[in-house]
Amino acid sequence: MVGGAEPQFAGYNRAMQARRSIGSLAKPATYLTALSQPNQYRLNTWIADAPISIRLSNGQTWSPQNDDRRYSDSGKVMLVDALTRSMNVPTVNLGMALGLPAVVDTWTKLGAPKNQLNAVPSMLLGALNLTPIEVAQAFQTIASGGNRAPLSALRSVIAEDGTVLYQSYPQAERAVPAQAAYMTLWTMQQVVQRGTGRQLGAKYPGLHLAGKTGTTNNNVDTWFAGIDGGQVTITWVGRDNNQPTKLYGASGAMSIYQRYLANLTPTPLVLTPPEDVVDMGVDGSGNFVCSGGMRSLPVWTTTPDALCRQGEQIQQQQLQQQQANNPFNQSGQQPQQQQNQQQQPPKQEKSDGVAGWIKDMFGSN
Missing domain, CATH: 3.40.710.10 (DD-peptidase/beta-lactamase superfamily)
Incomplete structure (x- = not known):
């Protein structure tokens, strides 16, 4: 001290x-x-x-x-x-x-x-x-x-003859x-x-x-x-x-x-998890996953399997929600098809008579 x-x-x-x-x-x-x-x-x-x-x-x-x-x-x-x-x-x-x-x-x-x-x-x-x-x-x-x-700060009090007058026993x-x-x-x-x-x-x-x-x-x-x-x-x-x-x-x-x-020889701090604490993986959104994950965290639980299954269900729901909110997902091809149709030149109607036939063959320009 x-x-x-x-x-x-x-x-x-x-x-x-x-x-x-x-x-x-x-x-x-x-x-x-x-x-x-x-x-x-x-x-x-x-x-x-x-x-x-x-x-x-x-x-x-x-x-x-x-x-x-x-x-x-x-x-x-x-x-x-x-x-x-x-x-x-x-x-x-x-x-x-x-x-x-x-x-x-x-x-x-x-x-x-x-x-x-x-x-x-x-x-x-x-x-x-x-x-x-x-x-x-x-x-x-x-x-x-x-x-x-x-x-x-006081562990013991010992007399000159070695008699222990006081001993600290912290409980x-x-x-x-x-x-x-x-x-x-x-x-x-x-x-x-x-x-x-x-x-x-x-x-x-x-x-x-x-x-x-x-x-x-x-x-x-x-x-x-x-x-x-x-x-x-x-x-x-x-x-x-x-x-x-x-x-x-x-x-x-x-x-x-x-x-x-x-100035010391420190002892490494090695942690031993107590009962009902297990390491579980989590994804980037913090959801528990049954395998893998971005990182592992200690969790106090008696039902880790149920937790990870629940986490993966939430993960799937979040993915589905993201897909539903994506305007280019389910109907994503439709705007592109409409755009392609708009880019195509309009189809010319077939003209009548010889003059029209010549125009059809060589173009109207």
């Missing part, structure tokens, strides 16, 4: 005492809440990604935006991609659909203090103040398959479904592989690290949660006077985590 730039200083321990806005580190809790409802939300569920305005209790309007001020061309994005890319608007849409009390309940299960949890829309994007050790507790629960074990308890925790952690691996933490993934491709970046407004705080096969590590970079750092989660806190790994 390092509490500041001067670790030998015995005063203010930021790791234990500094409450800071956590920014996008708040997002996994919202997706964990959704994935805990497998009949309603899966990693291939589509979420709205379009401009949104929310009327607050004080009468003001809150209009969150994605960091790049852009939206998906289709106006929607798959749940897995929204978290991988740390998108703001889909996260808010998802959280509001779930209900803020449900997200607050998840945070409570992850170990966050109740007095820091206010059910307001902005909490979905990190408007809650936690200490680094409290953030570590939340991500420890996710990394441990949904089992929360109270964190403690883990089930906090959230193992299946939902697994899929959340799997998606955090995608963050490092191809999302906002891909720079880290490129440096350590064989570790299969999971992670999440976090940056607050005006770059006041930058965070990173890094998970390998044996440790959960939280790094925070900021100023005590709340002035901007001119850094982002990926360039500030994540770079410190990267240097931290360079």
Whole structure:
């Protein structure tokens, strides 16, 4: 545990005492809440990604935006991609659909203090103040398959004669479904592989690290949660006077985590799916397919065969709908035939008499 730039200083321990806005580190809790409802939300569920305005209790309007001020061309994005890319608007849409009390309940299960949890829309994007050790507790629960074990800096107290005066035996308890925790952690691996933490993934491709970046407004705080096969590590970079750092989660806190790994021998993060979680293929529209697919996603289900058959039926219906909406499909040859007929020269009527016969033979011109 390092509490500041001067670790030998015995005063203010930021790791234990500094409450800071956590920014996008708040997002996994919202997706964990959704994935805990497998009949309603899966990693291939589509979420709205379009401009949104929310009327607050004080009468003001809150209009969150994605960091790049852009939206998906289709106006929607798959749940897995929204978290991988740390998108703001889909996260808010998802959280509001779930209900803020449900997200607050998840945070409570992850170990966050109740007095820091206010059910307001902005909490979905990190408007809650936690200490680094409290953030570590939340991500420890996710990394441990949904089992929360109270964190403690004190393992034992031993007397001079070797007598053990105190021994810490943290008892883990089930906090959230193992299946939902697994899929959340799997998606955090995608963050490092191809999302906002891909720079880290490129440096350590064989570790299969999971992670999440976090940056607050005006770059006041930058965070990173890094998970390998044996440790959960939280790094925070900021100023005590709340002035901007001119850094982002990926360039500030994540770079410190990267240097931290360079001095260790990290354990690869190898995930073992819990009961009732299977890998299933999906097509470009997010439909489950029984074989192949554009990519594979973990799914919490006891009926994978039924799901893939249903997905292929939807796929076929979508194809038929596209064909029905295509004006050149069923009657597509008719306009071409009409065009060809219009391009043919008009047939001349046969003239009467010798003069007409000569015209018919040599033309009228």
